Amino acid sequence: MEFKEAVEFLFEKLAPSKIMALASSVDNHVMVRNVSCLIYDDAIYFKTDKNFRKTKQLYENPRVALCFSGIQVEGVATIKGLVTEEPERKFEKLYQKYLWGSYNAYSHEDTEILVEVKPSFVEIWDTDEKNKAYQIFIDFDKKEVEYKKYDE
Template sequence: MEFTDAFTHCFDKLGQKKIMALASSLHDHVTVRNVSCIIHEQRIFFKTDKHFRKTKQLLENPNVAICHWGVQIEGIAKNHGLVTDEDNRFFQALYDKYWRTSYTAYAHEETEILIEVIPKFIEVWDQDENNNGFQLLIDVDKQSVRINPYD
């Protein structure tokens, strides 16, 4: 499998929205929590209040991991500014579509910021059409893929 196919396979598995577990760390203290993600154009976004503990962790140490079922992504958290900024209108529309209750409650707060998780390494656990398990190891920077069978 080529890099582009593996990368696409990963994002096809995620779909357009997911509740994902986000792990972050500051001063060797690791925390994990669920975040409501929007997956758009093979990119992962979520919003958070700029005063939350996780946000402090992300801003001081942007190295994160995020996962849902068999897809785990190690990457860098990038702050795109306020959710209400003009450049982030795409996110507002998608968040309203997929997470309406949360959007209605919080999306317009002046403390809500948009975070993107930029993948560096992706691990996908999956099965082929014959139910044979395999693991895709995707190095995004090197644009390389390794497939490991695990059955």
């Protein structure tokens, strides 16, 4: 499997939205919580309140991991500003489309910020058509991919 094919496989498995576990850490204090994510433009996006503990952690240490099912994404989180300030308001439109309940309940425009996670390393566990397990490791920095059979 080539790098480009692996990246497409990753984003196809995640898009358009997933509830993912977000892990962050500051001063050896690790936290994990679920966030409602949208996947577009080769990144993972979520919104959160600018006053939450996780936001303070992200400012201090932007290195995070996100997990959904057999997919773990390691990356760097960038706070992009208020959700309503995103050019073309793409996140807001997609959030309303795919995560209506959350959009309707948590649309505090003055405190909701947009967070972008660009993957740096991804590990995918999956099974093939014969139900044999395999792993795919995607290194975004080196633009390399490794496919490894788990069940021989």
